[in-house]
Amino acid sequence: MSETITTTTTVTKGRPEAIYETFERKSGKDKLTTHYCPGCGHGRAQKLVAEAISEMGLGDRTIFISPVGCSVFSYYYMNTGNVQAPHGRAPAVGTGLVRARPDSIVISYQGDGDLAAIGTAEIIHAANRGENMTVIFINNAIYGMTGGQMAPTTMVGQRTLTTPSGRNAATEGHPMRMAELIATLEAPVYVERVSCTDVKNIHKCRKAIRKGLQLQVERKGFSFIEILATCPTNWKKTPQDSIKWVQDVMEPYFKPGVYKDISATVQPLPRPEPKTDRKELEKILGLQSGKTVAKTTGKIGERRIKIAGFGGQGALTAGAMLATAGMNDGLQVTWLPSYGPEMRGGTANCSVVISDKRIGSPLVTQPNVLIAMNRPSLDAFEQEVAPGGIIMVNSSLIDRKVARTDVKAVYAPFTELAAGLGLKAAANAVAIGVFLAHEKSIDRERIYEVLRTSFKKKEAVETNIRAVDAGYEYKA
Amino acid sequence: MKLPAVEIKSNQCKGCGLCIDSCKPGVLSLSKAFNLLGYQYAEYKQSGCTGCEACYYACPEPGAISIHKEKKVQVQR
Numbered sequence: 001m002s003e004t005i006t007t008t009t010t011v012t013k014g015r016p017e018a019i020y021e022t023f024e025r026k027s028g029k030d031k032l033t034t035h036y037c038p039g040c041g042h043g044r045a046q047k048l049v050a051e052a053i054s055e056m057g058l059g060d061r062t063i064f065i066s067p068v069g070c071s072v073f074s075y076y077y078m079n080t081g082n083v084q085a086p087h088g089r090a091p092a093v094g095t096g097l098v099r100a101r102p103d104s105i106v107i108s109y110q111g112d113g114d115l116a117a118i119g120t121a122e123i124i125h126a127a128n129r130g131e132n133m134t135v136i137f138i139n140n141a142i143y144g145m146t147g148g149q150m151a152p153t154t155m156v157g158q159r160t161l162t163t164p165s166g167r168n169a170a171t172e173g174h175p176m177r178m179a180e181l182i183a184t185l186e187a188p189v190y191v192e193r194v195s196c197t198d199v200k201n202i203h204k205c206r207k208a209i210r211k212g213l214q215l216q217v218e219r220k221g222f223s224f225i226e227i228l229a230t231c232p233t234n235w236k237k238t239p240q241d242s243i244k245w246v247q248d249v250m251e252p253y254f255k256p257g258v259y260k261d262i263s264a265t266v267q268p269l270p271r272p273e274p275k276t277d278r279k280e281l282e283k284i285l286g287l288q289s290g291k292t293v294a295k296t297t298g299k300i301g302e303r304r305i306k307i308a309g310f311g312g313q314g315a316l317t318a319g320a321m322l323a324t325a326g327m328n329d330g331l332q333v334t335w336l337p338s339y340g341p342e343m344r345g346g347t348a349n350c351s352v353v354i355s356d357k358r359i360g361s362p363l364v365t366q367p368n369v370l371i372a373m374n375r376p377s378l379d380a381f382e383q384e385v386a387p388g389g390i391i392m393v394n395s396s397l398i399d400r401k402v403a404r405t406d407v408k409a410v411y412a413p414f415t416e417l418a419a420g421l422g423l424k425a426a427a428n429a430v431a432i433g434v435f436l437a438h439e440k441s442i443d444r445e446r447i448y449e450v451l452r453t454s455f456k457k458k459e460a461v462e463t464n465i466r467a468v469d470a471g472y473e474y475k476a
Numbered sequence: 477m478k479l480p481a482v483e484i485k486s487n488q489c490k491g492c493g494l495c496i497d498s499c500k501p502g503v504l505s506l507s508k509a510f511n512l513l514g515y516q517y518a519e520y521k522q523s524g525c526t527g528c529e530a531c532y533y534a535c536p537e538p539g540a541i542s543i544h545k546e547k548k549v550q551v552q553r
């Protein structure tokens with residue numbers, strides 16, 4: 001017969017399991033404390049997040065996204081999956097994560113410069129799509145990491161590095177209430193603002209974080225928890241005065257409270273089925289399977305090509321076609337378009353490198369081949385061509401000869417030849433033909449293949465093929 | 477030591493004093509000495525802790541404060 005007896009054991013509340021015991025990723029000797037300043041709100045908030053992850057048993061499923069800002073090094077501390085996102089992009093990165101790994105718990109942890117300034121678009125749209133993620137928004141009314149510049153959440157009158165006489169609403173706008181803003185959207189399930197100040201309010205933070213994570217576990221969708229937090233260093237206040245400042249100055253404007261909660265009525269989101277089948281993906285993306293076996297001899301060295309013309313002449317497309325053809329031929333290729341104000345009339349250009357070895361840089365500063373489709377292009381790039389290189393000139397539009405004597409010049413009326421086929425827009429295909437006639441790096445058949453996949457209409461394919469042939473066969 | 481009790485790892489403390497403010501019974505104080513990081517650190521007066529955990533949540537450092545408590549458990553024999 002068994003009897004029940006009551007004994008006592010010792011229990012300890014200490015560092016949450018979801019925070020590493022030692023911070024091996026952190027540089028320097030001290031691997032036991034965080035890099036946060038004394039009294040920093042990040043430390044408290046992150047400890048609460050880690051505690052929730054640990055106690056809810058989510059450590060093995062969680063992906064914590066570190067933002068840019070003082071919490072950029074969260075991956076030193078969080079004993080979870082970690083991703084560090086570019087400034088403001090955490091919700092976009094998170095979107096990828098929740099869709100590709102639907103069983104993960106994704107936490108987008110962001111500061112107010114990160115979320116409410118540079119990342120405004122990402123947060124609004126992730127919220128609007130109702131991505132199944134939990135956003136922890138640390139509102140400390142300033143850019144911490146960079147030394148105390150004004151954030152969108154900076155209080156009116158608050159002195160920062162960039163508002164030395166205090167934020168002026170007339171010139172710098174009003175502090176943005178992100179929780180309220182997000183709550184107006186249809187999709188978010190739960191939006192709350194909490195204030196990480198005294199014991200009572202810290203417990204409210206704790207509860208809100210748990211609720212956000214629980215809703216994600218239940219696939220209920222997007223939750224947003226704004227935490228009013230301190231930055232004693234940049235506020236130039238003691239940790240005690242900082243807490244008081246949150247209470248006296250921030251709270252009356254950024255009122256804590258639940259701004260939206262439809263969690264009781266909302267249905268769980270369907271679990272997306274990520275497609276990981278290679279064959280299927282190749283089909284969706286229109287990719288070929290596996291590596292192409294080189295069809296030409298492949299020993300072409302490295303050809304550095306610049307194609308330039310005015311916007312609409314198809315210089316960029318011609319470059320992309322050449323590069324694609326080279327790639328299909330098993331060669332290494334790069335294609336680098338150059339956009340800019342030139343797109344409106346002057347010169348639009350692209351750089352193409354086709355090589356039988358790995359390519360070091362996609363920049364073409366000294367082309368072996370220049371295809372000049374209009375006069376400004378020839379004027380702009382003639383001097384850059386490497387000695388011994390070749391310049392292909394669209395003589396329909398360029399009324400001068402190549403001045404250089406140390407390069408080979410080829411003249412062909414790209415535009416007239418194309419117009420003769422009834423499609424002026426195919427001047428770029430003529431240019432490709434001229435290129436192929438003088439540069440034996442790619443087989444003409446490879447270009448035909450590219451043309452066949454580039455155009456939907458059969459006539460367009462055929463006219464372009466004829467344009468390539470016209471350029472190829474043209475004799476000056 | 478009598479439980480409940482708070483344990484503060486002096487070399488993980490940054491001396492912000494937030495735990496001290498949060499402690500209702502007032503059993504925490506700041507040391508005169510400096511720790512390895514160069515901060516004066518929080519110390520327990522060695523009695524009077526109620527185990528309320530307020531200081532634990534007030535502290536921004538993950539490992540600086542631990543609270544030890546007794547818990548009654550029932551075991552089958």
Ligand SMILES: Cc1ncc(C[n+]2csc(CCOP(=O)(O)OP(=O)(O)O)c2C)c(N)n1
Nearest residue numbers: 068069070087111112113114142143144145
């Ligand atoms: C694309 C880009 N722009 C600007 C910066 C510079 N930068 C680093 S942190 C930061 C602001 C961070 O402020 P906040 O998000 O409020 O975080 P806190 O440091 O206060 O936690 C800026 C502007 C950057 N790293 N990357």
Ligand code: SF4
Nearest residue numbers: 036037040070144231
């Ligand atoms: S600068 Fe401010 S936000 Fe950054 S670690 Fe220090 S106190 Fe925290």
Ligand code: SF4
Nearest residue numbers: 499525526528529531
């Ligand atoms: S647990 Fe409570 S009583 Fe004990 S030291 Fe911390 S705040 Fe004070």
Ligand code: SF4
Nearest residue numbers: 489490492493495535
């Ligand atoms: S709150 Fe933490 S870091 Fe601050 S004095 Fe107390 S133990 Fe030290």
